[in-house]
Amino acid sequence: MSQKTVFVGSDHAGYALKQPLLARLKAAFPNIDFQDCGTHSSDSVDYPNFAEKVAGQVAAMQDGRGILICGTGLGMCIAANKIKGIRATSSWNIESARLSREHNDSNIICLGARLIPEDLAFELVKEWLTTRFLGDRHSRRLDQIRKLEEKA
Numbered sequence: 727m728s729q730k731t732v733f734v735g736s737d738h739a740g741y742a743l744k745q746p747l748l749a750r751l752k753a754a755f756p757n758i759d760f761q762d763c764g765t766h767s768s769d770s771v772d773y774p775n776f777a778e779k780v781a782g783q784v785a786a787m788q789d790g791r792g793i794l795i796c797g798t799g800l801g802m803c804i805a806a807n808k809i810k811g812i813r814a815t816s817s818w819n820i821e822s823a824r825l826s827r828e829h830n831d832s833n834i835i836c837l838g839a840r841l842i843p844e845d846l847a848f849e850l851v852k853e854w855l856t857t858r859f860l861g862d863r864h865s866r867r868l869d870q871i872r873k874l875e876e877k878a
């Protein structure tokens with residue numbers, strides 16, 4: 727992967743995973759600029775604010791990417807997908823991470839810190855960062871999703 731920026735955010739439930747995960751990702755992908763968008767402690771915060779922060783940055787960039795972590799990965803995913811241009815997906819195993827890129831051109835991966843261990847989270851993000859979108863029939867379907875966005 728060439729030079730790229732990846733925006734990373736969590737709520738309090740995701741904070742304990744975000745910190746070690748970020749450190750491992752920075753070491754494994756020195757060409758990627760990982761930007762920590764908070765939260766910066768385990769004090770209670772509201773996940774939609776961090777989903778908006780990360781998704782807004784991702785949507786504003788050509789080929790931007792983001793990582794969002796909350797307790798389940800689900801609330802972040804719902805909130806991020808409200809931002810135009812975002813294709814946020816939740817991953818729990820390697821196949822879901824791979825297919826989210828190959829079929830859905832996922833631009834934000836959502837992780838559940840209360841549901842998956844750190845080692846698996848790291849493997850999921852690695853798979854997601856290094857897997858290419860397959861295009862072809864999948865592009866047609868993404869165009870259909872874009873049209874749904876226009877109707878909203």
Ligand code: RB5
Pocket residue numbers: 737739740773796797798799800801802
């Ligand atoms: C916070 O308690 C929790 O609800 C949040 O992290 C997330 O799991 C929501 O989907």
